[in-house]
Amino acid sequence: MIADSLMILFISLCTALLSEGLSYVLLYRTEGYKRLKDVVEKQSRKLERKKETVGEGSVSGTQKRKKLEKQEEQLKNYNKDLSMVKMKSMVLIGLTFTALLGMFNTIFDGRVVAKLPFTPFGILQGISHRNLMGTDMTDCSFIFLYILCTMSIRENLQKLMGVGVSRSVSKLGNSLVGPSK
Amino acid sequence: METRFKKKESIWSKALKQKQEWEDKDDLLDVVYWVRQVISLIVGLMWGTIPLTGVVGIVLYLMITCGFVYFYCTFYQGVSDEELGGAWELLKEGFMTSLAIFFVSWILSFTAFQFG
Numbered sequence: 001m002i003a004d005s006l007m008i009l010f011i012s013l014c015t016a017l018l019s020e021g022l023s024y025v026l027l028y029r030t031e032g033y034k035r036l037k038d039v040v041e042k043q044s045r046k047l048e049r050k051k052e053t054v055g056e057g058s059v060s061g062t063q064k065r066k067k068l069e070k071q072e073e074q075l076k077n078y079n080k081d082l083s084m085v086k087m088k089s090m091v092l093i094g095l096t097f098t099a100l101l102g103m104f105n106t107i108f109d110g111r112v113v114a115k116l117p118f119t120p121f122g123i124l125q126g127i128s129h130r131n132l133m134g135t136d137m138t139d140c141s142f143i144f145l146y147i148l149c150t151m152s153i154r155e156n157l158q159k160l161m162g163v164g165v166s167r168s169v170s171k172l173g174n175s176l177v178g179p180s181k
Numbered sequence: 182m183e184t185r186f187k188k189k190e191s192i193w194s195k196a197l198k199q200k201q202e203w204e205d206k207d208d209l210l211d212v213v214y215w216v217r218q219v220i221s222l223i224v225g226l227m228w229g230t231i232p233l234t235g236v237v238g239i240v241l242y243l244m245i246t247c248g249f250v251y252f253y254c255t256f257y258q259g260v261s262d263e264e265l266g267g268a269w270e271l272l273k274e275g276f277m278t279s280l281a282i283f284f285v286s287w288i289l290s291f292t293a294f295q296f297g
Contacts, residue, residue, distance in 0.1 A: 002293045009289065117234040117291040140288065148288070151281035156218060167207060 004113040008142060011104060012149035016157055019093055026089035028163050036082045041166055043075045101146075108142035116140050200259040209260060213250055214275035220246055221283040229290025242283055247272050 027033050050068055110131050116138040120128045125137055128144040158164040195201045196212040203209045224245060228238045254260050254271060262268040 001296050002289070005289050005292050009285070114288050114292040115296050117229065117232060117238060117287055118236065145285075145288065148281050148285050152278060152285050155278045159214070167210065 001112065001114060004111065005145060008113055008145050009149050012146055013153055015097060015100060016150060016153045019097065020157055020161060022093050023089060026092065027086060033085050036078060036085060040078050040082055043078060047071055047075060105142060112139040113142050113145055114140040199257055203260060206265055209258065210265065210274050213254065217246055217250060217275045217279045218282055220249060221279040222286050225283040225286025226290045229287045230294055232291050232295055238287065246279060
């Protein structure tokens with residue numbers, strides 16, 4: 001059983017490396033992406049700083065807020081452009097990995113690959129016990145372990161490579177997506 | 182590349198010393214992020230080896246990791262959570278990734294030592 005678990009850990013490490021490698025070739029090294037990412041990062045930091053200093057109520061405060069809204073709109077557009085640049089390579093990588101996942105799923109289908117030290121609750125049991133026989137909910141399926149391994153490896157890899165989304169961008173990204181007041 | 186490496190080196194030596202001045206708060210959050218990943222890995226391996234099972238293991242892990250992050254920043258480094266964007270921002274720094282690392286190491290060590 002542990003051999004299967006270690007194999008899945010190795011597979012997710014390889015797929016994460018492959019995915020980041022493909023992203024590097026198709027996306028991270030391109031001039032368009034680099035330029036847009038730089039602009040979005042700079043604008044986000046600037047906007048974050050300005051948001052902290054804008055006062056409430058006064059006339060100058062209202063003017064500054066209007067200016068701020070204009071900058072937010074500009075940042076939204078840059079973010080949209082960045083998403084468009086990302087989309088092409090993401091679709092390609094997504095398709096590749098769906099095919100790979102399907103293949104691994106067939107190999108490990110119906111096999112208990114690990115034992116869980118806890119009983120997952122409701123919805124999670126659907127994933128952790130997917131395609132497994134028996135009623136022991138501590139039996140772990142391939143897909144559950146694979147998702148956990150990928151979650152733990154991928155973001156750390158991106159952070160090590162310095163290609164993850166910066167904090168200011170993700171912070172502002174949430175406020176830009178949310179409803180405006 | 183070399184300057185980036187030197188910067189990282191200075192951040193880690195700073196992280197070990199008490200009550201340091203952090204001009205760029207992102208550096209401190211980076212330290213929190215990586216330390217959290219390492220703690221999660223160690224706790225996961227320990228829980229699987231003992232073995233500690235069930236909700237108790239998850240709750241204890243959450244208490245250890247969140248407690249460590251909060252106490253390290255506010256008491257050891259003397260940086261208030263407000264300066265880092267609030268207690269919530271601090272506690273969720275690298276949370277999902279570290280939780281995944283904890284689960285993977287817990288499941289693998291539990292499987293290896295109890296069913297290997």
